[in-house]
Amino acid sequence: MKKVALVLALSAAAMTAQAEESKTITASFPSNSLAELEVDIAVGKIDLQTYNGDTIEVEILVEPKESDSWFGKPDVSEATLNSNTSGDKLSLEINSDDYELSWQVKVPVNLALDVEVGVGKIDIQDLNNSADLEVGVGKIKIETTTTDFKKVSLDSGVGKTAMSGFGNVETSEKSMVGSTTDYRGQGQYSIDAEVGVGNIRLRRD
Template identity: 95%
Template structure:
């Protein structure tokens, strides 16, 4: 009986420790006076969904980044979402590269996007505005509902770039390891996407 109690106690400790291995941060920001959302992520992924609303809704799953450090895993309870408004731009960031972050963001369709990820991916649904996107290692995927864009520039140092669903013809160039895709149209907005190592895809629904 004592052995069973000990096993159950150890199991409870393990479950408690596991629960502390992640943290969820939620936040909401009014967008009435904003024109642009900026997000900076060291390691992780971000899924952005545009909608016809007037608030930016953010949910972030924070997990410790895999590490061989003798000091163990970083304490995710210390993770905080920093926000700063400068003019008509809201900037969001969790200021540490010790975490792996999974962002879920609902953003009003009338806001331009400026997103940078060190290692990971950017996934945007229903884009209908300008976007400046950069990933060091990973990938970018964009699905848009815009009829056209004024300018599109996709650049991968090592990887592939592609766009589809537009009436005008894009210009694509491939090197030994990289790829670029450039496009000029009659739209209002522009997309500038760059990946150091990885692929970029833009598709119009």
């Protein structure tokens, strides 16, 4: 009987541990009084999709970051999304580098973007505004249907930069390991993207 009880207890513990392997956070923010969205991510990826709406829709999959710590994996149940509005800018962040985060964000097309990722990637679809993007180690991919931009600056310390669908693009290699791409046009918006180690690509559909 004791053996059966022990097996049941272990099974319950295993199921509890498995249930806490991940956590999904969802949130929605009105954007009527906003001009910019700022997101700060320590480790993970973010997929941003612009649309003709008036709310910012956020879904985040939180998973424990791989660790060799004696204390085991961090408890994802403690992860919380912090939001702060300053003037016309909304800032979003999960204040811990113990998690690996997968962000899915639907953002109104009229908002500028300011996104920083320590390790991971940024993927933006249908960009039609200004964007300031930075990744320490990883990559940035941007797709746009905008006819033109005022200014584009892509900079990779170790990696490649490229943009297609625009004229008068200047790409140069630096230090044999890095790359920069610069563009000046007649558009309204600007893109400034920087990666320490990794690639950057901008494409107009």
